Amino acid sequence: MEPDRLVQSQPTVLERVVAFVDERVGLKTLQAKMLNEPVPGGSRWAYIFGSCLLFIFVLQAVTGVLLMFYYVPSVDHAYASTQYIIHEVDYGWFILSYHFWGSSVMVVMVFAHMSQVFLWGAYKSPRELVWLVGLVLFGIVMAFGFTGYLLPWDQRSYWATIVGVEIIDKTPLIGDFMARFLKGGPTAGQMTLNRFFLIHVMVLPAALMALAGLHIFLFRKAGPAGPFHGGVEELKAKTDYFFPRQVWKDIVAVSVVFVSICGLAFIEPVVLLEEATPDPGDYHPEPEWYFLFMFQLLRLKIFGGELGQFLGSVAIPGAFMLLLAALPFIDRSPERNIFKRPIALVSWVVVVLGIVLFTVSAVINREFLD
Amino acid sequence: MQPTLKSTVKCTDREVGEITRIIVDPLSLEVSHIVVGDGTGGQERQVPMSEVQQIVGHVVHLRIPSSEMGRFPVLNRDEYVTTHEVEIAHLEERLHVEPGEVLVPIPDLERNIKRRTFFTNLTHAIGILLGLPLIYPVMKYLMKPMYLPYDNRWIKVGNVNRIKVEDTGVQFKFRKKVKEAFMPEVEILKNVWLLKATPEVLDEVYKGKDMQFRDSQGSLIWTNNRAFPYVAYSGKCPHLGCGYKWRKVRKLPREIFLCPCHISIYDVSGKVLDGPAPRPLDPVPIRVSDNGDVEIIDVEFKAGVRDRIRIL
Incomplete structure (x- = not known):
């Protein structure tokens, strides 16, 4: 027991450093503020998705920076430098595949996060702005996927971009300008790669960091919504702080996410197709899986022709996003229990089934094409 | 309380x-x-x-x-x-549990509210004055490569002796030299679909009219004669810009042009048989020399619209 008493009476160098910094920065207050957030009704597995997204983003940023050590964003070197990362650089295949699968898992997590907030009615007053900023973040994550897809400059990435930009082109009035702006010309080439690279590694990360910061700030300002049932006394009895129980659940979830992404990277590492060129050869263009439902939707005859295409590629997705944005202002009832909100529940099920149905039929269609 | x-x-x-x-x-x-x-x-x-x-x-x-x-x-x-x-x-x-307000005096120089408002507005005005003139140069800077003159070069794509059967799509791949901005000149691989058309198919392609091609100023650069038997279609699907194929599919009696992206189907004259495409396939300027060498101008039109709007 002697040494212990000694430590207590005379602070160690480390403790003195901590005290020095704390006095100037207010670290302990900051830490207390970060961790001591009461979670009404207590921690839950349903609340893990936000933390998972933050974690995935951080690792996407880290692996993205690592990839840029070798990647060259030019049409004569992008493909070769990506192949070099995959085949020559030690563990390059893993870093690239992690980054690739990380983006897919991020889309899944965004979907889960939005579903949780929707089903729990957590977008309702006073959390409207948290929801709105979240929708913009959703757009940013999709834009990350779209711009990053082009960078390896193989046939898969080239054709997904060609079609994607043509879809943007269908926006009335500004579509032609936006498509040319993204392509940096009338057709895809060096300027397109430059612009997509810049958007992917500078514009979107800055936007995501700023808006994710705002998202969390607004969330903290409004406070967590808590479960949708249970009386005041019951909630009070179960309330705990964000740390340690919720943090523990989040860490378990984050670990599962990390191991899953690593597993996917090991089992299905990224393999490039031929280098990009305006002749597709035998390749059947297809977007990344999370855009497949949209791809299949545009195959429908009713979304053909000039008007149909506008409906399918701009009007319907645009209207859907606007509806989501307007949701907290339309749905003003304070009722949060999903089982007492039949329209919300049915809509969610219909949207999910629709996406699954269209994705599956896109996959089935592959057989027809071969 | x-x-x-x-x-x-x-x-x-x-x-x-x-x-x-x-x-x-x-x-x-x-x-x-x-x-x-x-x-x-x-x-x-x-x-x-x-x-x-x-x-x-x-x-x-x-x-x-x-x-x-x-x-x-x-x-x-x-x-x-x-x-x-x-x-x-x-x-x-x-909550209002503080034992009362804790106050510090405002410095004498800062007590004039009007002046504070004036300086706030002035700061905004200066910001706008600094920012506004930048919009034009920044936009011009970003837009530099967006609108380029059309490329009206004739490109040799092969010889018509490859075409053995009439009214059948034959793909001609060609390498096109491209010089983009600061980049060295490179060759990119593209393709066009050629066919030797019977008069009935030609009628369907040209609807009895010669097809004219113009440059960005509107002056005529080439006319495809409606009676000329060789037709070249741009390799770009008029739906959303993918590459299509000439192939046989179940259920249809003869071969068709099929785009694997959104399953637009065109007959040999380029007419839309099925799928979401808004217009027929796009013929491009074609000429054939005496020895059978085919040259085309690699014209591209905007995809997804009913009219042919040239972009390249």
Whole structure:
């Protein structure tokens, strides 16, 4: 027991450093503020998705920076430098595949996060702005996927971009300008790669960091919504702080996410197709899986022709996003229990089934094409 | 009315001390207890708000005699944290427990409100004046490569002796030299679909009219004669710009052009048979020399619209 008493009476160098910094920065207050957030009704597995997204983003940023050590964003070197990362650089295949699968898992997590907030009615007053900023973040994550897809400059990435930009082109009035702006010309080439690279590694990360910061700030300002049932006394009895129980659940979830992404990277590492060129050869263009439902939707005859295409590629997705944005202002009832909100529940099920149905039929269609 | 710190606490019979702390319910954000100290720094007891009868200024009246004070629990400070150490939304707006405002004087030079407003507006005006003139050069900077003159070069793509059967799509791949901005000139692989068309198919392609091609200024660069038997279709699908194929599919009697992206189907004359395409395949300028060498101009039209709007 002697040494212990000694430590207590005379602070160690480390403790003195901590005290020095704390006095100037207010670290302990900051830490207390970060961790001591009461979670009404207590921690839950349903609340893990936000933390998972933050974690995935951080690792996407880290692996993205690592990839840029070798990647060259030019049409004569992008493909070769990506192949070099995959085949020559030690563990390059893993870093690239992690980054690739990380983006897919991020889309899944965004979907889960939005579903949780929707089903729990957590977008309702006073959390409207948290929801709105979240929708913009959703757009940013999709834009990350779209711009990053082009960078390896193989046939898969080239054709997904060609079609994607043509879809943007269908926006009335500004579509032609936006498509040319993204392509940096009338057709895809060096300027397109430059612009997509810049958007992917500078514009979107800055936007995501700023808006994710705002998202969390607004969330903290409004406070967590808590479960949708249970009386005041019951909630009070179960309330705990964000740390340690919720943090523990989040860490378990984050670990599962990390191991899953690593597993996917090991089992299905990224393999490039031929280098990009305006002749597709035998390749059947297809977007990344999370855009497949949209791809299949545009195959429908009713979304053909000039008007149909506008409906399918701009009007319907645009209207859907606007509806989501307007949701907290339309749905003003304070009722949060999903089982007492039949329209919300049915809509969610219909949207999910629709996406699954269209994705599956896109996959089935592959057989027809071969 | 909320109790304030340092208020005197009176029981029905006598004064028992003052409020030393206030305890707040973190869910309802209401004051749940007052902590009453005896003024000597001794024991502090937690009294629930339900025992408060009324608050008159800085005096809190309890509904019980002082003899019953002993039944309230003594405050155990370790069971609580201060509001500065937790993150509870909207707490500050709901509670007014500070013992009063803490003030510092505004410096003399800063007391003129009008001048402050003027400088705020001036700052905004300067910002706008600095920013506005930048919009034009920045936009021009970003738009530099967006609108390029059309490329009207004739490109040799092969020889017609490859075409053995009439009204059948034959793909001609070709390498096109491209010089983009600062990049060295490179060759990119593209393709066109050629066919030797029978008069009926030609009629369907050209609808009895010669097809004219113009440059960006509108002057004529080439005319495809409606009777000329060789037709070249741009390799770009008019739906959303993928590459299509000439192939046989089940259910259809003869071969067709099929785009694997969104399954647009065209017959040999380029007419849309099925799928979402808004217009027929796009013929491009074609000429064939005496020895059968085929040259085309690699014209591209905007995909996804009914009219042919040239972009390249």
